[in-house]
Amino acid sequence: MIDLQIILPALIFLPALLGFLGCVFPKIIFPLGVISILGFAAASLSVLGGDFTYSFTLVGEGGIQFSVDSYSFPLIFGSCITLLIVFGLFANRFSHYFYQICLVLLTALFISFTTVDLVSLFISLELLGFCAFLLVADRNDKKSLFNSFQYLIGGGLAMLIFLIGVVQAFTFTGSFLLEDLVRAPNTALCLIIAGLLTKSGVFLCGLWVPNIYSHANCQSSAILSGCVTCAGIAPIARMSQILTPISDSMIVIGVISAVVAAIYAVFERESGRALGWSSVSQLGIAILSPTYGCIYAMQHGICKALLFSTLHDEDKNSADLSVSHQSQSNLRQSPQELMRVIAFVFASLSIMGFPFLAGFITKNWVKYDLPFEAQLIYTTASLLTSTVYARLIFDRVNMYVQRRSRIESNRFNILSIIDETLSSPKNYILILSIILLIASSFTYPDLFTIESTRTAVVSAILGGILFVSVVGIQADDFVKPVTRTLDLVGAPFLVAALLLANLLYFKI
Amino acid sequence: MELTLEKIRLMPIVLLMIIGCFGLLNSKSILRSLLSLDVIDTATISIFVITAASAGFQTPIVSIERYSSYSDPYPQAIILTAIVIGFATQALLCAVALRLGRKSPMLRYRDLEND
Numbered sequence: 001m002i003d004l005q006i007i008l009p010a011l012i013f014l015p016a017l018l019g020f021l022g023c024v025f026p027k028i029i030f031p032l033g034v035i036s037i038l039g040f041a042a043a044s045l046s047v048l049g050g051d052f053t054y055s056f057t058l059v060g061e062g063g064i065q066f067s068v069d070s071y072s073f074p075l076i077f078g079s080c081i082t083l084l085i086v087f088g089l090f091a092n093r094f095s096h097y098f099y100q101i102c103l104v105l106l107t108a109l110f111i112s113f114t115t116v117d118l119v120s121l122f123i124s125l126e127l128l129g130f131c132a133f134l135l136v137a138d139r140n141d142k143k144s145l146f147n148s149f150q151y152l153i154g155g156g157l158a159m160l161i162f163l164i165g166v167v168q169a170f171t172f173t174g175s176f177l178l179e180d181l182v183r184a185p186n187t188a189l190c191l192i193i194a195g196l197l198t199k200s201g202v203f204l205c206g207l208w209v210p211n212i213y214s215h216a217n218c219q220s221s222a223i224l225s226g227c228v229t230c231a232g233i234a235p236i237a238r239m240s241q242i243l244t245p246i247s248d249s250m251i252v253i254g255v256i257s258a259v260v261a262a263i264y265a266v267f268e269r270e271s272g273r274a275l276g277w278s279s280v281s282q283l284g285i286a287i288l289s290p291t292y293g294c295i296y297a298m299q300h301g302i303c304k305a306l307l308f309s310t311l312h313d314e315d316k317n318s319a320d321l322s323v324s325h326q327s328q329s330n331l332r333q334s335p336q337e338l339m340r341v342i343a344f345v346f347a348s349l350s351i352m353g354f355p356f357l358a359g360f361i362t363k364n365w366v367k368y369d370l371p372f373e374a375q376l377i378y379t380t381a382s383l384l385t386s387t388v389y390a391r392l393i394f395d396r397v398n399m400y401v402q403r404r405s406r407i408e409s410n411r412f413n414i415l416s417i418i419d420e421t422l423s424s425p426k427n428y429i430l431i432l433s434i435i436l437l438i439a440s441s442f443t444y445p446d447l448f449t450i451e452s453t454r455t456a457v458v459s460a461i462l463g464g465i466l467f468v469s470v471v472g473i474q475a476d477d478f479v480k481p482v483t484r485t486l487d488l489v490g491a492p493f494l495v496a497a498l499l500l501a502n503l504l505y506f507k508i
Numbered sequence: 509m510e511l512t513l514e515k516i517r518l519m520p521i522v523l524l525m526i527i528g529c530f531g532l533l534n535s536k537s538i539l540r541s542l543l544s545l546d547v548i549d550t551a552t553i554s555i556f557v558i559t560a561a562s563a564g565f566q567t568p569i570v571s572i573e574r575y576s577s578y579s580d581p582y583p584q585a586i587i588l589t590a591i592v593i594g595f596a597t598q599a600l601l602c603a604v605a606l607r608l609g610r611k612s613p614m615l616r617y618r619d620l621e622n623d
Contacts, residue, residue, distance in 0.1 A: 119586050119589070122589075122590070123589055123593070126593045126597075130596070130597075130600065133600065137604070142608065142611050142620075145604055145607055145608055146608060146620050146621075148604065149538065149601065149604045149605070149608070152597065152600060152601060152604070153541060153542070153545060153601065156545055156549075156594075156597045156601075157532065157545060157548065160545075160548050160549060160552050163552050163556075163590060164552055164555060167552075167555050167556050167559055167583065170559065170583060171559055171562075176586070484617070484621060485541070485617055485621070486533055489532060489533065489541075490533055493529070
């Protein structure tokens with residue numbers, strides 16, 4: 001009999017070990033890293049739907065407690081798939097340095113998904129912050145350096161706020177466990193939640209998200225949106241499950257975040273920033289429901305990784321690397337471009353909650369889990385989300401069509417297109433992810449009632465109509481990008497104060 | 509809400525934290541906000557240490573001579589990690605400030621945010 005007590009911690013720390021060893025032996029370690037990520041994805045997928053739960057304590061009595069349960073598996077699966085997609089699609093543009101950061105990041109994510117201890121959570125979130133800092137600063141120009149500086153100083157302050165909450169809870173409960181927070185005072189809960197919300201990038205605390213997503217490299221943005229922002233979701237879901245005041249406050253914050261960030265996204269012109277705002281809005285939805293929040297975050301993370309990976313043309317992506325081979329590859333890469341556009345459209349539709357895609361299932365789960373008052377605003381938010389993605393799809397397809405008309409010379413030959421599509425491994429990844437998005441929607445066929453399908457289709461169509469009606473509004477002075485450091489840094493204080501006011505006086 | 513001895517002990521730290529937050533929210537240049545973050549870091553660490561010492565002041569090491577009031581070793585052990593992490597954050601931030609300082613030597617937010 002295999003002893004899970006030893007196997008699970010070893011598995012959790014395996015990616016970090018591989019990452020650090022990779023500094024010495026990059027050639028050998030990278031395939032091992034990919035294989036281990038594949039293994040993690042397969043293992044977490046096999047126990048995804050079940051109720052497998054295993055708790056263990058790391059160093060004997062009074063040690064660090066972990067719990068591998070239904071909160072962790074979806075997020076582990078999501079981050080592994082995100083990393084695999086990014087590794088596959090950007091394979092020729094990485095240094096081995098990038099892989100190692102990603103592997104260390106994976107261990108930090110595993111710890112934050114599985115731990116039930118506030119101090120381990122603090123350490124894993126800080127490690128995650130450092131890795132995210134390195135990913136953002138990877139582009140190495142002044143703007144991205146300044147953005148990463150803002151991220152690090154905001155994240156560091158948020159984590160200090162979190163730590164003050166932890167010590168206040170400790171003076172009342174005498175332990176650092178999440179389950180003992182039931183006896184903690186309200187101020188401690190507010191400070192802890194404010195720190196977590198900043199890390200997961202929900203509205204007001206998550207103002208750093210659009211700035212960073214629009215200025216970092218595509219691969220970094222994909223990893224940030226798919227993995228890093230999910231880290232705060234699991235502890236928030238665990239806390240809302242046991243603390244009723246927190247789950248009520250989360251509904252308020254989540255609904256505000258979902259609607260306001262979606263409005264920002266609708267009026268945002270630049271695609272990267274719009275995706276960032278939409279990410280804030282989607283994570284706001286994810287914290288609404290403690291039961292299904294993790295699965296929602298998983299679906300959102302995978303789709304966002306696909307979206308960021310296929311947001312720009314291949315040429316634009318590699319323009320900074322090699323300008324010379326751009327002209328000759330134009331003709332050859334056209335089927336691949338088509339594949340990228342198709343993947344972009346499918347991922348957008350999935351986030352919109354279109355029927356027969358993965359997003360439809362998760363959206364309905366969250367919807368039926370909400371109280372009736374919140375459902376109304378939830379529907380508004382999903383309508384706005386449809387509008388955002390209608391615009392993004394329109395822009396992306398428009399860009400592709402313009403590009404095709406520029407290189408008109410090649411004839412449209414189906415056979416050659418299929419042949420070329422199958423020749424590139426990147427296309428296999430894109431096709432596989434699209435098929436998986438569709439296939440995963442058939443695992444729960446009872447959700448496909450006529451009413452829910454109709455609602456989803458109508459919401460998508462209404463989103464398109466809304467997009468046509470707001471497309472003329474030039475909202476350049478309506479939505480100013482928030483770039484001041486003061487706003488980014490001061491937000492956690494404000495959220496902590498608002499939460500405290502809610503817990504003490506409003507009691508929503 | 510009466511004023512106990514523990515609350516009075518925490519007063520200077522709360523003052524330190526207010527100073528740090530004020531500095532962070534009002535700083536005009538990168539270096540000042542970096543130092544303010546360090547002040548808040550120090551205040552947080554002091555809260556941990558003072559909380560641990562609320563039971564007693566003696567070093568929690570068992571020797572031949574037994575004291576009557578030991579301090580709680582648990583928060584003290586845990587705050588060591590936070591000290592190291594705070595140091596690492598400061599080092600990274602200093603490195604970024606060094607890189608940013610090549611282009612705009614004054615390191616003012618006004619210059620850095622507007623381009």
